[in-house]
Amino acid sequence: MSRTTSELEGAVLGVIWQEGPCTAYTVRKRFVASPSPQWSGSAGAIYPLVRRLEKKRLLASRILTSTKRGGRLYTLSSAGQKVLDEWIKPPLSPMVTGVPADPLRTRIGFLGALIPARRRTFIEAALRGNDVEIQTTLVEIKDSREKNDHWHLLAAQGALACLRARRTWLRAAARSLHRKRRAAAAG
Amino acid sequence: MSRTTSELEGAVLGVIWQEGPCTAYTVRKRFVASPSPQWSGSAGAIYPLVRRLEKKRLLASRILTSTKRGGRLYTLSSAGQKVLDEWIKPPLSPMVTGVPADPLRTRIGFLGALIPARRRTFIEAALRGNDVEIQTTLVEIKDSREKNDHWHLLAAQGALACLRARRTWLRAAARSLHRKRRAAAAG
DNA sequence: TCCATCATGTAAACAGTTACATGATTGC
DNA sequence: GCAATCATGTAACTGTTTACATGATGGA
Incomplete structure (x- = not known):
């Protein structure tokens, strides 16, 4: 009903x-x-x-x-x-x-549409943007800790975990691009 | 324009x-x-x-x-x-x-609205659901590797990273609930 | 042949954004 | 007293979903 x-x-x-x-x-x-x-x-x-x-x-x-x-x-x-x-x-x-939607991830799925030089630029910009978010989230965590807002703190920690994982993943992506480029140059 | x-x-x-x-x-x-x-x-x-x-x-x-x-x-x-x-x-x-939206995280922010017994149940259900997604993503990764779909693979790896981080976070949340309950019982 | 499902669409309902309007309140 | 912005709303626009319609195709 x-x-x-x-x-x-x-x-x-x-x-x-x-x-x-x-x-x-x-x-x-x-x-x-x-x-x-x-x-x-x-x-x-x-x-x-x-x-x-x-x-x-x-x-x-x-x-x-x-x-x-x-x-x-x-x-x-x-x-x-x-x-x-x-x-x-x-x-x-x-x-x-389900897997949360991530516009950054969506774009990575189509990264091949950019010319190779731009792909690296994209990853670097993504890393910079991600780091900004990490800083913001750290502040949020500090605030909710001070306010003793247990549930909000927990949520913010979840956001941080997600952002950190994204960071690691983006760095791996950068390395993978690099390998690809070297392979292409060698082949 | x-x-x-x-x-x-x-x-x-x-x-x-x-x-x-x-x-x-x-x-x-x-x-x-x-x-x-x-x-x-x-x-x-x-x-x-x-x-x-x-x-x-x-x-x-x-x-x-x-x-x-x-x-x-x-x-x-x-x-x-x-x-x-x-x-x-x-x-x-x-x-x-920005921080990708996550309905699971949103709900955690309001977890205090449930009676304590239900909070644990929620986290357990979330972990089970998350594990299902991890399995699905692993299959997706295998597929795109076989199809040599580089960008799709990269995206799927990003999804996996996010899910694994979520898993770690949820387990930490469960421990934190447990501590809270013990503290409440003791206090 | 007949049934399921494929493939192409359309229409109404609905939710959310942008942009606007308007009066209250605050700071100078 | 005046300007900025606070706070409450409304209206039009847009995009997405749900539900439906319809003919084609494939397999029993």
């Missing part, structure tokens, strides 16, 4: 669970601040979504009186809590456990 | 570059067969997209005469080659180098 919960819906319920009573803008800021560029956290996505969730009785809201601007303070209802629970817990679909 | 190339557009151009002259259905199959559940490769996405790309002169097509069913054989035009090139090569936006 209940339609399946989308990633964004689940994440919004999760944020409201974490933040306690909060406005749509608070939720929005969380997505905008998120290091992963998964969602933009655009107003056009969040405001209509929380309205939908409220209509489904997964969120309760009361009007903000402390400010003249209006707006609503949202809380997770018990039905919302349950939906959040169902969204997180097993069984985990392949969509959840 | 030219609008930015989306991930799906880039990937479709890449597939047609790889496969040589091929039909929309061939492209579609590639996405459906892809281990990453990023795109469904649905007909409603691919057929209109190749049409759009053709209208933009990035693809050329000729009608299939060998079959009665009709359909078209698409080829990358030189303009298409150029767009593919631009799409792959640096500068790489944060959207490309």
Whole structure:
């Protein structure tokens, strides 16, 4: 009967669970601040979504009186809590456990379309970009440790593990390119 | 002047570059067969997209005469080659180098919403699902090695690296849960 | 011959982005 | 008091999925 919960819906319920009573803008800021560029956290996505969730009785809201601007303070209802629970817990679909999409990896799959000289340039740029992300993530880890935010820390550590693995892989790719070039020169 | 190339557009151009002259259905199959559940490769996405790309002169097509069913054989035009090139090569936006989205990681960030007993269950299910993906990827690696598909091999190795890192991370998460539980019991 | 599935598509529903609008609040 | 930006929203556009339709092809 209940339609399946989308990633964004689940994440919004999760944020409201974490933040306690909060406005749509608070939720929005969380997505905008998120290091992963998964969602933009655009107003056009969040405001209509929380309205939908409220209509489904997964969120309760009361009007903000402390400010003249209006707006609503949202809380997770018990039905919302349950939906959040169902969204997180097993069984985990392949969509959840499957190989996460990585635009960098996608491009590597078509790297042969570049002229050889550009391939090396690509890998170098990728390594630089990846290192920037690693630095950002280290800061994020430090922050969540200081705030004692156990789950966020765990998630950030997962992101770091992924980035470090990507780094090792990219370096191996660079070496493999090098071998290929030498083989081509020799053959 | 030219609008930015989306991930799906880039990937479709890449597939047609790889496969040589091929039909929309061939492209579609590639996405459906892809281990990453990023795109469904649905007909409603691919057929209109190749049409759009053709209208933009990035693809050329000729009608299939060998079959009665009709359909078209698409080829990358030189303009298409150029767009593919631009799409792959640096500068790489944060959207490309950023932390790849991982639904598993997202859920871990909200794991505190589950009752403690369920948290362990989640991690175990995640590990099982992850191991299945590792097996699938190993097969993929074997295949591309046999087919001497260098770039696809490289991409699959990247996927494997990511999955292995995820495995290590999940095991660490399980240990961390365990510590937490013991601390709670003791405190 | 008949049934499954291949291959090509289309249409409606839906979700998310961009861009805009508007009033409140804050800092100078 | 004025400018910047905060906060709340809306509307149009775009792209993707789901579901359907339809004829071709291949194997029993």
